[in-house]
Amino acid sequence: MSSGLSSRGFLLMQKFIEDQCGIAIHEEKAYLIESRLSRLMIDSGLTSFEEFFYWISSQRDSLMVEKIIDAMTTNETLWFRDAAPWYILEEVLLPGYIDDLRSGKKPGIRIWSAACSTGQEPYSIAMCIDNYLSRRNITDINLSHFEVVATDISRTVLDIAEEGRYDSISIMRGLSNEYKDKYFTDEGRVWTITDRIRDAVSFRQFNLQRDFSIMGGFDMVFCRYVFIYFSENLRKEVLNKTAQVLKRYGVLLVGGSELITDYEKKFSMEQHRNGVFYRLKE
Numbered sequence: 001m002s003s004g005l006s007s008r009g010f011l012l013m014q015k016f017i018e019d020q021c022g023i024a025i026h027e028e029k030a031y032l033i034e035s036r037l038s039r040l041m042i043d044s045g046l047t048s049f050e051e052f053f054y055w056i057s058s059q060r061d062s063l064m065v066e067k068i069i070d071a072m073t074t075n076e077t078l079w080f081r082d083a084a085p086w087y088i089l090e091e092v093l094l095p096g097y098i099d100d101l102r103s104g105k106k107p108g109i110r111i112w113s114a115a116c117s118t119g120q121e122p123y124s125i126a127m128c129i130d131n132y133l134s135r136r137n138i139t140d141i142n143l144s145h146f147e148v149v150a151t152d153i154s155r156t157v158l159d160i161a162e163e164g165r166y167d168s169i170s171i172m173r174g175l176s177n178e179y180k181d182k183y184f185t186d187e188g189r190v191w192t193i194t195d196r197i198r199d200a201v202s203f204r205q206f207n208l209q210r211d212f213s214i215m216g217g218f219d220m221v222f223c224r225y226v227f228i229y230f231s232e233n234l235r236k237e238v239l240n241k242t243a244q245v246l247k248r249y250g251v252l253l254v255g256g257s258e259l260i261t262d263y264e265k266k267f268s269m270e271q272h273r274n275g276v277f278y279r280l281k282e
Helices: 007-021 027-043 049-059 062-072 084-103 120-135 155-163 168-172 177-183 195-199 232-245
Strands: 109-113 146-152 165-167 184-186 190-193 201-205 218-222 246-253 267-272 275-280
Touching: 007 027, 007 049, 007 062, 027 049, 027 062, 049 062, 062 155, 084 109, 084 120, 084 218, 084 246, 084 267, 084 275, 109 120, 120 146, 120 177, 120 195, 120 201, 120 218, 146 155, 155 201, 165 168, 168 190, 177 184, 195 201, 218 232, 232 246
Parallel strands: 109 146, 109 218, 146 201, 218 246
Antiparallel strands: 165 190, 184 190, 246 275, 267 275
């Protein structure tokens, strides 16, 4: 532990952060608390993290809590992150969804992008679906048959996502020229996503520690690179709550490096190309 963060200060802030947003900060990562929250502590006129904890606990300042969550959450994201999920969506899931829509078995398809950060994942989902339909000249099914719901705990990143405007560095991270030219407008310093794609995604603030039932049912849930930040208990809780909101044979996608354990009661693991996904059991 560093001289600026005492053991007690760490334990108090560790619990506060986990209680507020579910992120588990282990002792070897204690430096994250000091490096990311020191400025907030100093700006509040305090000299120790113990004081900071007691101050924020007594103030009940929702804006300060929001600032702490923003500082501690890792908003690493890019377009079409990893190849496997998009092969799974295009080659395994979309053909079945389209058949279900055509037969009337499903009136629409609902997809949830949990912890969506600044919007790259949900917009990638909408672009993937739209491009799939246009490439195959499918005209009886369109993007309006799909509802993409995107959530994040941070209001700050959601404001960016809802604007759908990205700088030249963000736009290059994982986005092909084909998709960039088809779905974005170059406005000089920023690239703006087309209204059709932006309107296909609805954003809302949501804490994954809450009851999932208020979100409604989903055919597919993207909860990628989220489990790695949670405690083992919260991982199990989120997995169980995801199962509760998935519709029959619904699918869960997690990050490529995330290992999900204890899934067998609710899910079966399936493989496609180099990726895996979890399908809800009957």
